[in-house]
Amino acid sequence: MNRPQVTVRIPEGLRLFLPSDRRTAVLSLTTDGTSSLGHVVESLGIPLTEVGGLAVDGHDAPARHVPAAGEVIDVRAVVRPQQVPGAPLRFLLDVHLGTLARRLRLLGVDAAYESEDIGDPALAALSAHERRVLLSRDRGLLRRRELWAGGYVYSDRPEEQLQDVLDRFDPVLAPWTRCVACNGELRDADKDSVRDRLADGTRKTYDVFAECTACGRVYWRGAHHAELAAVVDRALREHAERRGHRAG
Structure with missing residues (x-):
């Protein structure tokens, strides 16, 4: 034959x-x-x-x-921006994409992240169960049939990874609204309510705080805020430029 x-x-x-x-x-x-x-x-x-x-x-x-x-x-x-039907746009990142996960969270994007290698079958099953877009540089993982949806991360540089994901999926950005540690949502916190979780220097120096509703982590505009703000500002600017280019 x-x-x-x-x-x-x-x-x-x-x-x-x-x-x-x-x-x-x-x-x-x-x-x-x-x-x-x-x-x-x-x-x-x-x-x-x-x-x-x-x-x-x-x-x-x-x-x-x-x-x-x-x-x-x-x-x-894939035509960009890519539409993912049937669920709110949420992501799941594999163990190798921790920096990208934190930067997405910094921008308010729902980005679950497995800090330990739980194995390809478990990751794919989690993607399907929670209806999350699985982001990975592992081509074999992205070929698993049980995936809800997936996307290959083309660069190994966090700055380029972030730009690529934002360009491809065009998520709604809401900076400073998610915990970079656990992905939980942040809420404003009264200083007195978090006082026992602050170091002496922090209590004396800062007055504005936010608290993670999931893990209880406390945030304030400390020494690293300027560096993080630069990441956020750049992402917002480039995101707006891409949208403007598409509209034009």
Whole structure:
């Protein structure tokens, strides 16, 4: 039995997932005749979380389509900003993305984070149970079927990671409203109510406080506030610029 040959066209932004010796715009591929289009794409190394759509001979096609001989397959990149239907936009980050998680929380984005490696099956199950978009640089993790939704983090630099996530998902930003330690929501706190959790120097120097409603951590504008404010200001500015560019 002859196995069908198909042509697969890959956009530039997705070619990094291909094997180093096959990073071209057009691939000639021999399939087994029974695997779905989604499986064929994943066999090239491309997680379906990074695919915005599939087309066969110029017509939209579902991932379950079984390619036939001679078909031309177009793999489309995700259109930004990406819409995640069916749930409030919330994230789950794997163990390697702690800095990104803290920066998202600093901006008021709901970003759960596992500080210990609980394993791929557990992470994927948590994503599905809580309906969170799983962010990871682990391509294998993003190919797990039980995921609610996912996104590959393309850079290994926290500044670029943050820009990429904000650009891709366009979350609502509300700086200084989440605990960077546990992701809980913050509320204003009276100084007297948190006095027993403050060092002597802090009690004498500061008067404005916030408290995490989940873990009880107390926040104030201390020595590191200027550095954090710079991160927030830059993110807000770039976020506004992206939105303005899209609107224009």
